[in-house]
Each structure stands twice: as structure tokens, then as C-alpha cells.
Amino acid sequence: MHKGIMDPAISFCEIAFDVLEFYERCGGGSFGSVYRAKWKSENIIVAVKKLLVLDTEAHVLSLLSQRNIIQFYGTVMEEPNNCLVTEFAERGSLYDYLQNPDNPMDFQHILTWAREIAQGMNYLHNEAPMKIIHRDLKSKNVVISVQNVSIGYVSCEQRCHGSPRMYNGKRCASTTRYNDYHKGACGCGPASGDSQFGWNHDHFVTAPNQMFFDEGGSGWCGQRCGKCVKLTTTGGYVPGQGGPTGVGQSQVFMVTNLCPNVYPNQNWCTQGTGPYGNGHNDYGYVAHFDLENGAGQISNIGWNNPEVTWEIVGCHGHNTPTDGMYQQCQCAHHGKRSLNGTLNGSEN
Structure with missing residues (x-):
């Protein structure tokens, strides 16, 4: 004692x-x-x-x-x-x-x-x-x-603290990057086959953790398919998993895929609650965003798996897919996502 x-x-x-x-x-x-x-x-x-x-x-x-x-x-x-x-x-x-x-x-x-x-x-x-x-x-x-x-x-090296982790009054998330040639869990590719639309390969799109993608555990057409999140760097990162990135850099990403809670994602995508709860991954974050880097778009902006804050916003931004692009996806017609823009972390 x-x-x-x-x-x-x-x-x-x-x-x-x-x-x-x-x-x-x-x-x-x-x-x-x-x-x-x-x-x-x-x-x-x-x-x-x-x-x-x-x-x-x-x-x-x-x-x-x-x-x-x-x-x-x-x-x-x-x-x-x-x-x-x-x-x-x-x-x-x-x-x-x-x-x-x-x-x-x-x-x-x-x-x-x-x-x-x-x-x-x-x-x-x-x-x-x-x-x-x-x-x-x-x-x-x-x-x-x-x-x-x-x-x-x-x-x-991490700037977000508390439970849930917060920075400047906003919830935080971890990020990684990946290359993928598949249409993903929101069906953003031709109906025949498993290939991607070009914009789903070279624009700012993301595969969030399971409980952000769909709190009911669905692996297809999750409730946040087609929604967009503004990610803003804190200047921090998970030691050994990333590197310094400038503070205050913001980009808007559309959800088009899923980071499932299976190998090799267990450290990142194991949150047990939705993003407004307190469930977190091994590094303490209530949300995780795997960022598509198929055309080097993440490397080109100098992001090395940065720690970020997140908020759900309208799909407007440099290199962000538009709502019109998302209408091409198979999951756009499943009624789970309103195409109205949302601001300040609210959802509709």
C-alpha cells in the first residue's frame, strides 16, 4: 500500500x-x-x-x-x-x-x-x-x-487530455493512413466489381472506426456513410506511431469506408461506444480515422498520423468529395444519411 x-x-x-x-x-x-x-x-x-x-x-x-x-x-x-x-x-x-x-x-x-x-x-x-x-x-x-x-x-507528445480526450474544447481522434483500391463499406465504386471511383481514391476520404461508422455494428452502409468530418491537427501524435505535424491544419474528409475491429486494426479501432461516449482505443481516443492515401494526398500535405480534433460538418473543402459525388455510391440511397450539411459536431 x-x-x-x-x-x-x-x-x-x-x-x-x-x-x-x-x-x-x-x-x-x-x-x-x-x-x-x-x-x-x-x-x-x-x-x-x-x-x-x-x-x-x-x-x-x-x-x-x-x-x-x-x-x-x-x-x-x-x-x-x-x-x-x-x-x-x-x-x-x-x-x-x-x-x-x-x-x-x-x-x-x-x-x-x-x-x-x-x-x-x-x-x-x-x-x-x-x-x-x-x-x-x-x-x-x-x-x-x-x-x-x-x-x-x-x-x-499527445496534446489531448482527459476522458474523453479533448483539445481546445473539442473531442480528439487518432489517425493513420492506408492505400486501397476497393470501393469500401459505403459502396463508392461501380456496382459491378469492387473497384473504386477515382475520387474515392484520390480525394480526402476516410475509414473511421466501427463505432463511428455505425453504432449498431453494421459493416455495410453505416449510419455515417457520406458524412464529412473536419479534422484539425493539434501538433501531437502517438509516440512511435507518427511524427510532428504543424498545429491548426484543417481538412474535411468524407466517410466512405470502415476500419473494422479486426487484425491489424485492434490498437486503433476497438472503441466500445459511439464517438460521443467514453469508449476509447488503446491510445485513449474515442474516434479513429484511417485516411486514404492512394494518390499520396495525405503524404503531400505533410500529415504523419497526427492527433486531431474532429467535428461533423458539411462536405465542402479543398479536395473533399461533394454530395453529388456521394450520390454515385450504393449506400447513398439507403436513407441512413441526410445530405443536409451539419455543423459544430451536430448530426441530423
């Missing part, structure tokens, strides 16, 4: 592995993998670094206590599950904050954050019980919480 964050009788808190509920992998620290997790007994979100062995880092971190240094909570000492548990900076790194032109940044922000970074470095160099030379101060190692900035060790 854990012994409490502020127990003065021990040099640092020992936390039981089974009181941690692990979410997605955030990346790698200097010598271990880092995860976002929930410390269930304290009901807080934390960052957990899993280690092969516990070295001196836990002891050093336990000596540090200053508001501009990421807070150390304790350790898990249960081989092979050795872990360090620290504060989780929910707003990510200063580097990522600066990449988003919509984030506020005036002279007062600059002055306040510069002062807080300097205070943290001064503490490490001059005031801590054990003097520490950081040697790697950069914007990616400065993390932002609700109240202040801190000098940290890790931050997630």
Missing part, C-alpha cells in the same frame, strides 16, 4: 503498482518509458517512468521541492515494475505551446515564464539540498501546468 505523499518517516513515498491505472505511452525519458496514468487512491493524473532498475534518481528527486520544478510523488519498488511517479504537466511543453499561433503570448507571459524558469534553475544550481547542474535547459524540457511553468523531465 502507498504511504502518503507527505510521510516524513521515509525518504520518499512508496506507491503500489496496482494503484496506478496506465493510459497511453508518452515517450521515453533518459532511461525509461513514460506513461500518463491515474494514481487511483489519490485521484490525480500523474506521469510514470518505468525503469529496469531504480538507481539514484529517486533519491535525488525526493530532495527537490520548489514550485518551478516538476513535483516528485514517489516510487514503485516492485520488480519488474520499477517506476518513478511525478506530476503530470497537462498543457505539455513550452515548445509545443509556442507552435500554436492561437495560444496567447504577450509580454506579461514572457516576463512571468522567464522569471519562473530562472527561479527553477537557480533552485537547482544554488538552493537545493543537493546541487544539480541541469545541462539540458530548452523549451521541450519546460512544461506548462495550469498555474505555472516548471522545469521537467518528460512531457507527452
Whole structure:
């Protein structure tokens, strides 16, 4: 059992592995993998670094206590599950904050954050019980919480947080890309055969997860066939599954296919509820969009499996199929989709 964050009788808190509920992998620290997790007994979100062995880092971190240094909570000492548990900076790194032109940044922000970074470095160099030379101060190692900035060790590459994952008030999704020459689960190809219409190969079309495609589990003519979603990049991505993409890039995609919950899609398309519920895939997202890249249209815009926000909109956009194109599809006449445009995440 854990012994409490502020127990003065021990040099640092020992936390039981089974009181941690692990979410997605955030990346790698200097010598271990880092995860976002929930410390269930304290009901807080934390960052957990899993280690092969516990070295001196836990002891050093336990000596540090200053508001501009990421807070150390304790350790898990249960081989092979050795872990360090620290504060989780929910707003990510200063580097990522600066990449988003919509984030506020005036002279007062600059002055306040510069002062807080300097205070943290001064503490490490001059005031801590054990003097520490950081040697790697950069914007990616400065993390932002609700109240202040801190000098940290890790931050997630994913920008969406919470349950369900949200970013700037909108629900988030993961993305991948695929090449396909089949008409897909909305029947967007000639009635005879299984080939695609040309626009279903080279326009912005998507195969969402099963519960987004059809909440009743249908594998053909799902309830969202022909609907369009605006995907907007957050600047984040799933570590090991993608790469950085600029913040705030929006494209509109039409649903013409399905990402079924079968091999090799299990990590991405296993959501147990519809997109307005809380069921999520292995990476924490209530929705997933597999993007058709048959003509290199996704590669050409520089998207490398980015994390995105999503909202259902009318089918209007650069390289987005039109409602007239969708009328060619076999599922256009099944009555499941209204061709009226929908806005702001609503559906009709």
C-alpha cells in the first residue's frame, strides 16, 4: 500500500503498482518509458517512468521541492515494475505551446515564464539540498501546468487530455493512413466489381472506426456513410506511431469506408461506444480515422498520423468529395444519411 505523499518517516513515498491505472505511452525519458496514468487512491493524473532498475534518481528527486520544478510523488519498488511517479504537466511543453499561433503570448507571459524558469534553475544550481547542474535547459524540457511553468523531465507528445480526450474544447481522434483500391463499406465504386471511383481514391476520404461508422455494428452502409468530418491537427501524435505535424491544419474528409475491429486494426479501432461516449482505443481516443492515401494526398500535405480534433460538418473543402459525388455510391440511397450539411459536431 502507498504511504502518503507527505510521510516524513521515509525518504520518499512508496506507491503500489496496482494503484496506478496506465493510459497511453508518452515517450521515453533518459532511461525509461513514460506513461500518463491515474494514481487511483489519490485521484490525480500523474506521469510514470518505468525503469529496469531504480538507481539514484529517486533519491535525488525526493530532495527537490520548489514550485518551478516538476513535483516528485514517489516510487514503485516492485520488480519488474520499477517506476518513478511525478506530476503530470497537462498543457505539455513550452515548445509545443509556442507552435500554436492561437495560444496567447504577450509580454506579461514572457516576463512571468522567464522569471519562473530562472527561479527553477537557480533552485537547482544554488538552493537545493543537493546541487544539480541541469545541462539540458530548452523549451521541450519546460512544461506548462495550469498555474505555472516548471522545469521537467518528460512531457507527452499527445496534446489531448482527459476522458474523453479533448483539445481546445473539442473531442480528439487518432489517425493513420492506408492505400486501397476497393470501393469500401459505403459502396463508392461501380456496382459491378469492387473497384473504386477515382475520387474515392484520390480525394480526402476516410475509414473511421466501427463505432463511428455505425453504432449498431453494421459493416455495410453505416449510419455515417457520406458524412464529412473536419479534422484539425493539434501538433501531437502517438509516440512511435507518427511524427510532428504543424498545429491548426484543417481538412474535411468524407466517410466512405470502415476500419473494422479486426487484425491489424485492434490498437486503433476497438472503441466500445459511439464517438460521443467514453469508449476509447488503446491510445485513449474515442474516434479513429484511417485516411486514404492512394494518390499520396495525405503524404503531400505533410500529415504523419497526427492527433486531431474532429467535428461533423458539411462536405465542402479543398479536395473533399461533394454530395453529388456521394450520390454515385450504393449506400447513398439507403436513407441512413441526410445530405443536409451539419455543423459544430451536430448530426441530423
